[in-house]
Amino acid sequence: MNKNDAELRADELRRLIDYHNQKYYNEDSPEIDDFEYDKLLRELENIEAEYPELITTNSPTQKVGGNASGEKFAPVVHNVPMESLHDSFSHSEIRDFDKRVRETISNPTYVVEPKIDGLSVSAEYKNGIFVRGSTRGDGSVGEDITENLMTIKSLPMKLNKPIPYLEVRGEVYMSNDTFMKIITAQDENGEKPFKNPRNAAAGSLRQKDAKITKARSLDIFVFNIQQIDGVTLNSHKESLNFLKELGFTVLPFYNDFNDIEKVIDEIERIGEVRQSLPFQTDGAVIKIDSFAQRTELGSTAKFPKWAEAYKYPPEEKETTLLDIEINVGRTGVLTPTGIFSPVSLAGTTVSRATLHNIDFIKEKDLRIGDTVVLRKAGEIIPEVVKVTAHTENSEPFEFPKICPSCGSPVTREIDEAAFRCTNTDCPAQLIRHLIHFVSRDAMDIDGLGSAVIEQLVDNEMISSPLDLYRINSAQIQSLERMGEKSANNLINAIEKSKSNDLYRLVFALGIRHIGQKAAKLLADEFGTLDAIAEASIEQISAIEGFGGIMAECVYDYFRLPETKVLIEEIKTLGLNTQAEKKSKSETNALFEGKTFVITGTLKNYKRTEAASIIEQLGGKTSSSVSKKTDFVLAGEEAGSKLTKAQSLGVAVIDEEEFERMRSLQE
Structure with missing residues (x-):
C-alpha cells in the first residue's frame, strides 16, 4: 500500500472506529462484534506503524474509546487515568509481551485473571464510606453515576476498615441468568431485546432513573486499587487480598506465575472453563504483580506496558446459506445479507449475517445453498468464516443491476467494492440520510430519533433533510407518542440547529469521504458555504490534511445541479452558512x-x-x-x-x- 492509499484508508478506519466507539461506549448499542472491531483497530495500528507521520492526535489508537456525556451525568475527572489494555490474539503475541517486559525488568511475576465483559467504573471512599462512583469515559473524564452504583448490592457502601481515602476500579456486569430473564420479558412485551449481557449492563448503569438500574440486578467485581491513603501495598495480588478484607467482591480466581509458558497454560485453562461461569468473559488479563515494576515499565499514550489482554477466538459452527437479501443504505450502497438455517451460537439463535459487499461474496465464493462456517465473536454479530461445500449445480451469486428499493440502475465506481443506487431520491436512502443529518456530530437536533424520522417519512411529511425546517408543531403532534410538549421541544431544537457553526452543516450534507474534521477544515479555510461551493480542486487540495480524492468529492458534490438548488434552499430557510469567527x-x-x-x-x-x-x-x-x-x-x-x-x-x-x-x- 502506497502512502496516499494508506492515508485514505487510515482516515476511513478512524471514522469507522470512532463511529463504533460511539455506538459501543456511549450509546450501549454496538453494531459490530469485538472481533471485527479489533480487526479494524489492528489494521489502523499497522498502517500507523508503517507510516508514523499519519498518526493524528485524535486517532483511536491514541485514546480510550468512550467519552463523558454532559447531557445525562456530571463529568468526573480521573486523577489516575483509567487506561485501556492492549489486546493479543495469539500465544506468540503473549510471548512478545513477555519479551518487551523483560527488556526493562528482570524476573517478572505475572497475575492471570479472567477478563469480565462489562462496564469499567471507579468507586471512591472516604473514611470507609462510599462517596462517589463514575464511568471510565475517555479514561481522563467519566460520568458521575454515584446514585446508580449505590443500587448494586455487591458494592459495599461501608468498608470493613475506615481507610482515609480509597479509589477502586471494577467491572459492572450482568449475570447470565439475569440477562436471560430480562430479554425473555422484553420479548414478551414486544420490546427490542438487549444484544448481550455487556450491552445490557452498560445500558442499565447509565440510566438517569436509578430505579431502572436497581431493577436490573447488576453486579460488580473490583479488580484494582487506583489510589489509597493510609495503607502501603506492594503488589497486585496483595491488593486483591486486601480488597477482600475490606468487603469487596473480587475476581473469583487469580493466580501468579513466573514462567510465560505457564501463563499461557492458565489462559487456556480459563478458556476451557469460561463457558461454565455464571457471567460473560471475553478473554484473560495478564498483569505484572509488583507495583514497583509497573512504575518502571510505565505506559504508552493509551495502554499500560505492564498488562496485556488476551482475546479468545470466537465460537464457530456450520450451517446452510438459504438466500442473499440486498438492502440499500444511506449513501445508496447496496449491502448483501445472508439468510441461514438457524444455528445456536454463543447462547443465541443466528439466522442472518452481513456479507458486506460483492468482493466479500466472490472472495468466499458464496453461493445460495452452500454449507458455511459462521462465528459470533464477542457474542454480538455473526459473520461467515468460509464455505465448506457447494451444492450440486450451484452458480456464483450475481449482484442486482437495479436497486431493489426504487428500481433505478446501480453502478460501481472504479476501485470501489460497493454498488450504489444512482437515484438520489431513493426512499431507502432517505431515512438513513436523515438520521445522519440530525446526528450529534452533524446538526445535533435533540429528540429527533430514528423512530420519529421514520414516522415523518411514512406520513409523507418530509422527503428531504431541509423539509425538517418546514414542519410545524401540529404535524409532529399527530405522530404516535408525540404530545404538545414533545412537539414544541422538537420544533425548538430544529430552530436552534439553524444557528450551528458552518462545519456541522457541511458534515450533515453527507459528502462522500468528508468526516467532521474535514468539514471543519473546509469551513475554517473558506469561511462561507458559497466560498466552499465555488472553490476549485486546487484550492481544496491545498488544505493541509486533504487528499486528492477528498478534494474531488467536495468539488464534484458542489457542481451537481441539485446541490446548487439545495444551497439556495438552505439560505431561504435561514440556516447559518458562515463559519464562526474568533474575536x-x-x-x-x-x-x-x-x-x-x-x-x-x-x-x-x-x-x-x-x-x-x-x-x-x-x-x-x-x-x-x-x-x-x-x-x-x-x-x-x-x-x-x-x-x-x-x-x-x-x-x-x-x-x-x-x-x-x-x-x-x-
Whole structure:
C-alpha cells in the first residue's frame, strides 16, 4: 500500500472506529462484534506503524474509546487515568509481551485473571464510606453515576476498615441468568431485546432513573486499587487480598506465575472453563504483580506496558446459506445479507449475517445453498468464516443491476467494492440520510430519533433533510407518542440547529469521504458555504490534511445541479452558512493561521488537549510534517516527525516554549 492509499484508508478506519466507539461506549448499542472491531483497530495500528507521520492526535489508537456525556451525568475527572489494555490474539503475541517486559525488568511475576465483559467504573471512599462512583469515559473524564452504583448490592457502601481515602476500579456486569430473564420479558412485551449481557449492563448503569438500574440486578467485581491513603501495598495480588478484607467482591480466581509458558497454560485453562461461569468473559488479563515494576515499565499514550489482554477466538459452527437479501443504505450502497438455517451460537439463535459487499461474496465464493462456517465473536454479530461445500449445480451469486428499493440502475465506481443506487431520491436512502443529518456530530437536533424520522417519512411529511425546517408543531403532534410538549421541544431544537457553526452543516450534507474534521477544515479555510461551493480542486487540495480524492468529492458534490438548488434552499430557510469567527481576544498572534504538528509524549498535556488549545487560539493541527508546517510541538520520544521537521527546517518547540507562546497575546 502506497502512502496516499494508506492515508485514505487510515482516515476511513478512524471514522469507522470512532463511529463504533460511539455506538459501543456511549450509546450501549454496538453494531459490530469485538472481533471485527479489533480487526479494524489492528489494521489502523499497522498502517500507523508503517507510516508514523499519519498518526493524528485524535486517532483511536491514541485514546480510550468512550467519552463523558454532559447531557445525562456530571463529568468526573480521573486523577489516575483509567487506561485501556492492549489486546493479543495469539500465544506468540503473549510471548512478545513477555519479551518487551523483560527488556526493562528482570524476573517478572505475572497475575492471570479472567477478563469480565462489562462496564469499567471507579468507586471512591472516604473514611470507609462510599462517596462517589463514575464511568471510565475517555479514561481522563467519566460520568458521575454515584446514585446508580449505590443500587448494586455487591458494592459495599461501608468498608470493613475506615481507610482515609480509597479509589477502586471494577467491572459492572450482568449475570447470565439475569440477562436471560430480562430479554425473555422484553420479548414478551414486544420490546427490542438487549444484544448481550455487556450491552445490557452498560445500558442499565447509565440510566438517569436509578430505579431502572436497581431493577436490573447488576453486579460488580473490583479488580484494582487506583489510589489509597493510609495503607502501603506492594503488589497486585496483595491488593486483591486486601480488597477482600475490606468487603469487596473480587475476581473469583487469580493466580501468579513466573514462567510465560505457564501463563499461557492458565489462559487456556480459563478458556476451557469460561463457558461454565455464571457471567460473560471475553478473554484473560495478564498483569505484572509488583507495583514497583509497573512504575518502571510505565505506559504508552493509551495502554499500560505492564498488562496485556488476551482475546479468545470466537465460537464457530456450520450451517446452510438459504438466500442473499440486498438492502440499500444511506449513501445508496447496496449491502448483501445472508439468510441461514438457524444455528445456536454463543447462547443465541443466528439466522442472518452481513456479507458486506460483492468482493466479500466472490472472495468466499458464496453461493445460495452452500454449507458455511459462521462465528459470533464477542457474542454480538455473526459473520461467515468460509464455505465448506457447494451444492450440486450451484452458480456464483450475481449482484442486482437495479436497486431493489426504487428500481433505478446501480453502478460501481472504479476501485470501489460497493454498488450504489444512482437515484438520489431513493426512499431507502432517505431515512438513513436523515438520521445522519440530525446526528450529534452533524446538526445535533435533540429528540429527533430514528423512530420519529421514520414516522415523518411514512406520513409523507418530509422527503428531504431541509423539509425538517418546514414542519410545524401540529404535524409532529399527530405522530404516535408525540404530545404538545414533545412537539414544541422538537420544533425548538430544529430552530436552534439553524444557528450551528458552518462545519456541522457541511458534515450533515453527507459528502462522500468528508468526516467532521474535514468539514471543519473546509469551513475554517473558506469561511462561507458559497466560498466552499465555488472553490476549485486546487484550492481544496491545498488544505493541509486533504487528499486528492477528498478534494474531488467536495468539488464534484458542489457542481451537481441539485446541490446548487439545495444551497439556495438552505439560505431561504435561514440556516447559518458562515463559519464562526474568533474575536481578537480569543486568538493569539503566534498561533493564528499557523499549522502545528504534535509528536512524542507531552508531560503536561494529552495530545488532544494541546490540539484543542492550538485551535482555540486560532491555529490548526495536522498529522504530518511538511513544508507548510509552521511549528512542531515535540515531547519525549518524538521520533520520525521530529527528524523530518529538522530536515525541512521547521521550527521545533518544547512544552516550555509552547507555554511562553500561549502567554504572549497580541
